[in-house]
Amino acid sequence: MNILKLTVVMAALPLAALADPMPSWTGSEAKQQIISFIDAVTDPAGESYVTPAERIAVFDNDGTLWAEQPVYFQFIFAMDRLAELAKEDPSILTTPALKAAAAGDLKTVLEGGHDALIEVVNASHSGSSVEAFQTAVAEWLETARHPETELPYDQMTYQPMVELLRYLRDEGFKTYIVSGGGLHFMRVFAEQAYGIPPEQILGTYGETAYDANGDTPVIVKGPGIAFIDDKDGKPINIERTIGRRPILAGGNSDGDFAMLEWTTAGPGPRLGVLIHHTDADREWAYDRESPIGRLVDGLDKGPGMGWVIVDMANDWSRIYTGAN
Amino acid sequence: MNILKLTVVMAALPLAALADPMPSWTGSEAKQQIISFIDAVTDPAGESYVTPAERIAVFDNDGTLWAEQPVYFQFIFAMDRLAELAKEDPSILTTPALKAAAAGDLKTVLEGGHDALIEVVNASHSGSSVEAFQTAVAEWLETARHPETELPYDQMTYQPMVELLRYLRDEGFKTYIVSGGGLHFMRVFAEQAYGIPPEQILGTYGETAYDANGDTPVIVKGPGIAFIDDKDGKPINIERTIGRRPILAGGNSDGDFAMLEWTTAGPGPRLGVLIHHTDADREWAYDRESPIGRLVDGLDKGPGMGWVIVDMANDWSRIYTGAN
Numbered sequence: 001m002n003i004l005k006l007t008v009v010m011a012a013l014p015l016a017a018l019a020d021p022m023p024s025w026t027g028s029e030a031k032q033q034i035i036s037f038i039d040a041v042t043d044p045a046g047e048s049y050v051t052p053a054e055r056i057a058v059f060d061n062d063g064t065l066w067a068e069q070p071v072y073f074q075f076i077f078a079m080d081r082l083a084e085l086a087k088e089d090p091s092i093l094t095t096p097a098l099k100a101a102a103a104g105d106l107k108t109v110l111e112g113g114h115d116a117l118i119e120v121v122n123a124s125h126s127g128s129s130v131e132a133f134q135t136a137v138a139e140w141l142e143t144a145r146h147p148e149t150e151l152p153y154d155q156m157t158y159q160p161m162v163e164l165l166r167y168l169r170d171e172g173f174k175t176y177i178v179s180g181g182g183l184h185f186m187r188v189f190a191e192q193a194y195g196i197p198p199e200q201i202l203g204t205y206g207e208t209a210y211d212a213n214g215d216t217p218v219i220v221k222g223p224g225i226a227f228i229d230d231k232d233g234k235p236i237n238i239e240r241t242i243g244r245r246p247i248l249a250g251g252n253s254d255g256d257f258a259m260l261e262w263t264t265a266g267p268g269p270r271l272g273v274l275i276h277h278t279d280a281d282r283e284w285a286y287d288r289e290s291p292i293g294r295l296v297d298g299l300d301k302g303p304g305m306g307w308v309i310v311d312m313a314n315d316w317s318r319i320y321t322g323a324n
Numbered sequence: 325m326n327i328l329k330l331t332v333v334m335a336a337l338p339l340a341a342l343a344d345p346m347p348s349w350t351g352s353e354a355k356q357q358i359i360s361f362i363d364a365v366t367d368p369a370g371e372s373y374v375t376p377a378e379r380i381a382v383f384d385n386d387g388t389l390w391a392e393q394p395v396y397f398q399f400i401f402a403m404d405r406l407a408e409l410a411k412e413d414p415s416i417l418t419t420p421a422l423k424a425a426a427a428g429d430l431k432t433v434l435e436g437g438h439d440a441l442i443e444v445v446n447a448s449h450s451g452s453s454v455e456a457f458q459t460a461v462a463e464w465l466e467t468a469r470h471p472e473t474e475l476p477y478d479q480m481t482y483q484p485m486v487e488l489l490r491y492l493r494d495e496g497f498k499t500y501i502v503s504g505g506g507l508h509f510m511r512v513f514a515e516q517a518y519g520i521p522p523e524q525i526l527g528t529y530g531e532t533a534y535d536a537n538g539d540t541p542v543i544v545k546g547p548g549i550a551f552i553d554d555k556d557g558k559p560i561n562i563e564r565t566i567g568r569r570p571i572l573a574g575g576n577s578d579g580d581f582a583m584l585e586w587t588t589a590g591p592g593p594r595l596g597v598l599i600h601h602t603d604a605d606r607e608w609a610y611d612r613e614s615p616i617g618r619l620v621d622g623l624d625k626g627p628g629m630g631w632v633i634v635d636m637a638n639d640w641s642r643i644y645t646g647a648n
Contacts (some may be wrong), residue, residue, distance in 0.1 A: 053521065130563060174523075187567050197377065198567025199498075205564055210556035210582055217582075217589045219563040232534035239454060239543040240529055241565060243511050243522025258534055258541075265541045 021167040024160040024318040048269040052172040056246040061179035063252040078124040129218040155322020180230035234259035272307035279313040345491040348484040348642040376496040380570040385503035387576040402448040453542040479646020504554035558583035596631035603637040
């Protein structure tokens with residue numbers, strides 16, 4: 001075959017036949033189900049075809065796109081940030097929970113329950129402009145290392161999911177994060193880590209205010225949580241912000257159940273994907289009993305609704321973007 | 325010159341030299357300022373160049389992209405909708421304001437002040453799924469006519485602004501609506517009227533809930549306003565939803581002041597555009613004393629901040645998209 005003929009033949013082949021778009025997935029059923037879905041909705045001649053404008057894919061972040069053990073990474077940032085702030089002004093540590101957090105004593109903070117967590121988040125996430133807060137997050141990401149893997153946190157993203165996100169975008173999807181994590185926190189690294197720009201990130205957010213008193217008007221972060229982007233809050237926030245029912249949703253915990261349920265209940269082809277943390281050797285194994293990333297409803301009801309349950313130990317040949 | 329040479333020469337000319345992108349604007353200074361700004365930020369060789377990702381343009385809707393007299397069109401919908409609902413169940417008209425609204429008595433409703441308005445909006449905008457609500461809006465738009473122009477409301481969009489929106493998108497901008505009007509209401513017509521998709525529409529929104537009790541889980545509209553997208557709420561909502569400071573903002577009332585102030589206070593090239601309603605013959609003339617679209621701060625302080633004040637009577641050769 002001469003070069004010209006070869007070129008013509010190759011141009012007629014779909015890209016997937018030339019290169020595997022998801023090389024960090026093993027050749028398991030989960031991978032095949034995902035690829036079949038994407039093929040179906042992007043085939044203009046098929047009955048499952050979906051126009052590009054409606055190709056909305058939404059993903060949880062903690063435990064779905066990056067790791068979340070031993071505790072949400074943002075909470076480790078909150079404790080580190082509190083310690084930094086307390087160096088300048090120790091009087092901000094007004095409660096036992098704040099003192100424990102600034103001392104890096106996660107166990108004591110967690111024993112304080114929900115109220116203690118809110119105290120720590122409020123004290124570490126408010127009182128500055130959004131820009132100043134995000135500068136602090138960026139500096140933390142540069143130096144902080146995970147206590148077990150010793151990786152930078154933003155290299156503990158899941159390589160198979162980074163590949164899936166890229167593949168979806170190559171196939172005309174718009175990819176969004178819809179996370180219980182903080183909106184301003186995620187925007188610092190999500191574009192570089194996942195290729196997802198600020199306007200496609202939905203998350204929990206605190207009260208903010210417009211402050212035009214300084215030289216340059218800015219948005220400042222106040223104390224108090226304005227919206228919790230978890231459970232029912234996820235479909236509510238998607239409807240508000242995107243205004244379309246997605247056709248693909250990925251998550252890993254019962255906090256994502258409503259998002260997957262709402263997504264997959266729409267007419268036409270839909271896909272729900274649940275990441276099941278089954279890999280105690282390379283990552284962590286947890287589900288029904290875990291305080292972080294608890295997964296019960298998804299395992300019990302997801303398969304009956306046709307959701308793909310990804311078995312991390314068997315379906316992923318590689319875990320972290322930052323390590324083989 | 326032969327055809328080939330002509331083609332080469334034309335290909336080298338900027339598009340604007342070939343066709344006026346904003347034919348419904350007179351050749352006034354306002355038009356020149358807007359075009360100069362767009363030229364500057366899109367010239368890769370210029371010092372004012374802005375990357376496409378940062379070319380965010382935000383626009384108010386009522387009074388900026390379509391008309392707003394004698395009252396916000398959405399409020400006329402609210403009264404008409406209430407009358408429809410009351411036909412089926414007259415018992416919903418529990419207050420004098422609701423009775424007046426259902427009878428089309430705008431004057432009495434307005435005399436009831438803010439509380440009366442909220443009553444009418446709540447009663448007409450809640451109690452159904454988002455889809456059912458939007459179907460009602462679409463049906464209303466098909467049949468309702470403006471009392472003075474007799475035009476369908478979605479043809480009372482401003483043709484010069486429709487041209488500006490299209491021109492901005494052609495130049496790599498992402499165009500957004502940021503309006504005090506209702507999010508769900510605007511999404512029904514904004515894509516067709518302005519070319520702006522649902523995910524680029526920000527507005528006031530009521531409380532919503534996720535309801536998985538029926539055959540298909542849906543988002544339902546409850547009573548109560550969750551967020552008012554006006555005044556300081558505009559920059560707050562833009563920061564939350566888009567996560568970038570726009571480089572161009574357009575408005576027409578003091579409800580847009582903070583949005584224009586925040587936008588134009590950023591570093592690098594910025595443009596604020598205020599539509600001044602000066603045309604009593606073809607539209608309406610109003611500013612400082614108007615209960616709808618009151619404009620005081622923008623006129624007093626805008627020019628000092630370099631904002632373009634569009635004099636509708638002199639700067640626009642055509643007003644409505646739906647009529648010459």
